[in-house]
Amino acid sequence: MKDEKEINLDILKHLENLSNQINGKMAPKTKTVFRRYPVTLGLLILIGAITLNEGLKGLLRKFGIFEIDPLYLTLFGLAILTITGTLYKKLDK
Numbered sequence: 001m002k003d004e005k006e007i008n009l010d011i012l013k014h015l016e017n018l019s020n021q022i023n024g025k026m027a028p029k030t031k032t033v034f035r036r037y038p039v040t041l042g043l044l045i046l047i048g049a050i051t052l053n054e055g056l057k058g059l060l061r062k063f064g065i066f067e068i069d070p071l072y073l074t075l076f077g078l079a080i081l082t083i084t085g086t087l088y089k090k091l092d093k
Contacts, residue, residue, distance in 0.1 A: 034041060060066050066073070 057066075
């Protein structure tokens with residue numbers, strides 16, 4: 001009888017294979033949609049990004065984050081970008 005760890009790995013492997021099969025079948029269709037409607041999809045992506053940006057700004061204002069000294073905000077932003085850049089380089093390998 002398989003132990004619980006092996007069963008979990010088997011399920012994860014099965015889900016990964018299923019996901020790869022679905023991606024393989026859907027990839028040709030998604031490429032044609034982007035080619036057919038580039039302006040529409042570009043505008044939708046732009047509106048989504050702007051909405052997300054404004055929502056995050058609203059949350060930061062609500063919690064008083066923007067009332068901190070701008071120097072601290074700049075240093076905090078640079079720290080976040082440095083951490084994400086480092087993480088990206090490590091995960092890209």
